[in-house]
Amino acid sequence: MAFLTNEGAYSSSSTHQGNYDVFLSFRGEDTRYNFTCHLYKVLCDNGLNTFIDYNLPRGEEISMELLKAIELSKISIVVFSENFAFSTWCLNELVKIFECRRNGQFVLPIFYKVSPLEIRKQEGKFGIALAKHEETFENDIRKVQTWRKTLTEAANLSGFLYTDRYVFN
Template identity: 50%
Template sequence: MSSTPTSSVQKSFKHEVFLSFRGEDTRKNFVDHLYHALHSKGITTYKDDKNITKGGKIDDQLLRSIEESRLFIIVFSKNYANSSWCLDELVKIMECQKMKEHTAYPIFYDVEPTEVRHQTGAVKRAFVKHEKEDDAERWRDALKEAARSGWVGVEDHF
């Protein structure tokens, strides 16, 4: 009896792409255009459009949606690090990306990769309110890890 090695079995995903973004910075411009472009190509894309209560915790359904997505597009913007919700999403995305089936693609929208990686400039100003929080170090590590690659200057193309 022959069996297929588990490494060659493809995982089935509910979403091809999960979009992580700071709504107030990018929802009505870049992210909406990106979502519609992906959708028009038949790419199932998860975009959380809920109004999130400031200081609210990320819910289990959103964490499941991250796990059920194959690709992650992280749209870093000036205020991305201002949101603990975005930072919790990012930590989960970086955990999932360590698995072979998942890949994260950072995009730097009106912010430089070094600002995200080292939490300087606009990112530092956005992150400052989290400095004393228990999760601050996990969030910093996720920002550093995610900012190692990606696309810069995309706002010039939309």
């Protein structure tokens, strides 16, 4: 299966080697039982070995297994939703995804009922979440600055905008 990117075609035989074709990153409470589970099924039905958090091996430390799964993936699909930035885990996962992007991993954002502009400018719920994190992590403000920078970088990527009625390219 091939994907079209700004740089041309990306196929599963890319030079970036991994155990998974796709890693799905999402805020569970927002999209797990609707959009993301349908996306997961479509990816799997089309022969893509897709990692989703309920595939975690039982008895393993969750954070280490998720980070390893990101590293072992060829593509990361990030589903941004209204409460995404309230989760420090989602933000840390996003930072890891963008570290892997610098090493050749393809990253595809999906803006699920949120605007890339809201994420880029960190307004609305994204702004509220980040302000809250600044209070919580006042002794580690670099962490929040990294999250802000990575969110902006992600919102600057070409992706898909999902509304209640349509998916826009």
